[in-house]
Amino acid sequence: MTTPTSTPAVPRTGIWLIGARGSVATTVVAGCAAVAGGLQPAIGMVTLTPHFAGSGLPDLGSLVFGGHDVVSCPLPKRAEQLAARGVLPYDLPQVVRNELAAADAEIRAGGPVMDDLSQDDELISRFADDIASFRTRNNLVRCVVVNVASTEPAPREGDERLPASSLYAAAALRAGAAYANFTPSTGLHHPALTGPYDVPVAGRDGKTGQTLLRSVLGPMFAQRALTVRSWSGTNLLGGGDGAALADPDAAAAKNAGKARVLADTLGATPEGVVHIDDVPSMGDWKTAWDHIAFEGFLGARMVLQTTWQGCDSALAAPLVLDLVRLLARAHEVGLTGPLPELGFYFKDPDPRAPASLSEQYVALLGLAEQLRAEHT
Numbered sequence: 001m002t003t004p005t006s007t008p009a010v011p012r013t014g015i016w017l018i019g020a021r022g023s024v025a026t027t028v029v030a031g032c033a034a035v036a037g038g039l040q041p042a043i044g045m046v047t048l049t050p051h052f053a054g055s056g057l058p059d060l061g062s063l064v065f066g067g068h069d070v071v072s073c074p075l076p077k078r079a080e081q082l083a084a085r086g087v088l089p090y091d092l093p094q095v096v097r098n099e100l101a102a103a104d105a106e107i108r109a110g111g112p113v114m115d116d117l118s119q120d121d122e123l124i125s126r127f128a129d130d131i132a133s134f135r136t137r138n139n140l141v142r143c144v145v146v147n148v149a150s151t152e153p154a155p156r157e158g159d160e161r162l163p164a165s166s167l168y169a170a171a172a173l174r175a176g177a178a179y180a181n182f183t184p185s186t187g188l189h190h191p192a193l194t195g196p197y198d199v200p201v202a203g204r205d206g207k208t209g210q211t212l213l214r215s216v217l218g219p220m221f222a223q224r225a226l227t228v229r230s231w232s233g234t235n236l237l238g239g240g241d242g243a244a245l246a247d248p249d250a251a252a253a254k255n256a257g258k259a260r261v262l263a264d265t266l267g268a269t270p271e272g273v274v275h276i277d278d279v280p281s282m283g284d285w286k287t288a289w290d291h292i293a294f295e296g297f298l299g300a301r302m303v304l305q306t307t308w309q310g311c312d313s314a315l316a317a318p319l320v321l322d323l324v325r326l327l328a329r330a331h332e333v334g335l336t337g338p339l340p341e342l343g344f345y346f347k348d349p350d351p352r353a354p355a356s357l358s359e360q361y362v363a364l365l366g367l368a369e370q371l372r373a374e375h376t
Helices: 023-036 075-084 097-104 120-137 164-174 210-223 239-244 248-266 312-332 340-345 357-375
Strands: 013-018 063-069 107-109 142-147 178-181 200-206 227-237 274-278 285-295 301-311 346-348
Touching: 013 023, 013 120, 013 164, 013 312, 023 063, 023 075, 023 097, 023 312, 063 097, 063 120, 075 097, 120 142, 120 164, 142 164, 142 312, 164 178, 178 312, 200 312, 200 340, 210 227, 210 248, 210 285, 210 301, 210 357, 227 248, 248 346, 301 312, 312 340, 312 357, 340 346, 340 357
Parallel strands: 013 063, 013 142, 063 107, 142 178, 178 200, 227 274
Antiparallel strands: 200 346, 227 285, 285 301
């Protein structure tokens, strides 16, 4: 008589989202369920292209979601709001309601909030305990923390407290979780958190729209030896990002990454500024316009204008899913510290990352090959 054997459980990976009830996080959770369930194609997910086959990345169906947030609107309701605005397919919130509710049950109160007198180390310990408990409660093999919260102002000189993004980043490190900062907020870029790190960490400020174009067009001008005289831009956006970036200090943190891409690809920062305008009626959609004045042969003056219209949550969500799969696998094989190979996803990539998108893509494929070698 043959004794029946049970099928080994698929190892599960935890994804802990900072800003877990925001538009990006909600789109990540709903989108992961939809793609894993075969309800929607994996458009925009680079790690599901053939180049990454055999790299040992965790399956989307093995990802478990939780996170921190300071708002109380549950994920199923938030998804309904996004569907009403055309961000999600109209019927998706109902179809993946169970997955949204399961993720919402794992969301814990963030901070610091008004009147909270806790010291930084107390907050870091509380956040780290939340992450560790999430991992234990769900029997997870590892956890990846990703900051997808609204942009915060850069710290001012003399500030004695860590900004919220840095508290969460420190908590991720304390909990032994890999970490990525998909926002322009300070995160690990604080003097108190300089490393070395025992886990893989990645970048700052996801590259989804205007800066994605800049990382392609900047190298084009440089490679064709065309002199860029000025590069100006305007962003019109609504939703939570529009409200957050109405703060001049938060907008300055955002624009620093846009300027950095030009400086890195052109060799110098051209004249021009980027304006960010809050237009509440646009909701989760945005329009980005660039005006590029350049000089050609014999001093001929020419202009290139670009217009990018899109939904930031739909652009960001597949990149976040890519990052968590790559970081989880990097953690599994023992990689630690900044991963410049993930610069493809960031406005402000880690040191040693190339600046142009094409070179960043080659580096990313190199990481896929390295992970594939570890898997065989």
